[in-house]
Amino acid sequence: MAPPAPYTLARGVVLVRVVLGLLLALHGAGHLLATNGVPDLVAGADLSSPLFAGWGERWVAPHSAGLSVFLAWFEAAVGALLVLGAFVRPLATLLLLVLVLLFVASYDDAERELIALAAACALACVLSDAGRVRGLDALLDARLPRWLTWGGAPRG
Secondary structure, eight states: OOOOOHHHHHHHHHHHHHHHHHHHHHHHHHHHTOTTOSOOSSTTOOTTSTTTHHHIIIIITTTHHHHHHHHHHHHHHHHHHHHHTOSHHHHHHHHHHHHHHHHHHOOOHHHHHHHHHHHHHHHHHHHHTGGGSSSTHHHHHHHSOHHHHTOSSOOO
């Protein structure tokens, strides 16, 4: 059996990028548009783990309301930009780091499984340069500095 054509693989990665982006954008927007305000997204996190022992209790817990609003905006904005295919590599890398922290701080095994799946999708977007296929990164790479888009081959 012959390997799939690069175009077929690229369409699969675009699907992963768009679905991940839609899920993030809708989830973040749902928090931002909640009638009772943004829920406390930090409540219930396990801040006693060695990774969070110092700053989790001193910084995260006292500022959970502001951090929750930031996380909701982050989720909605990153999701929208992933759908558009803009700044995919830098944003997916940042998203991956946030998801790893959430995985460590998570208190629910079912939630951890979803976080791990989202992290795998973000990693696929980083490794495949998913914004250059049917995304704005192909256009942005030609107009913006390479350090900003993390794009392709060096321009000469």
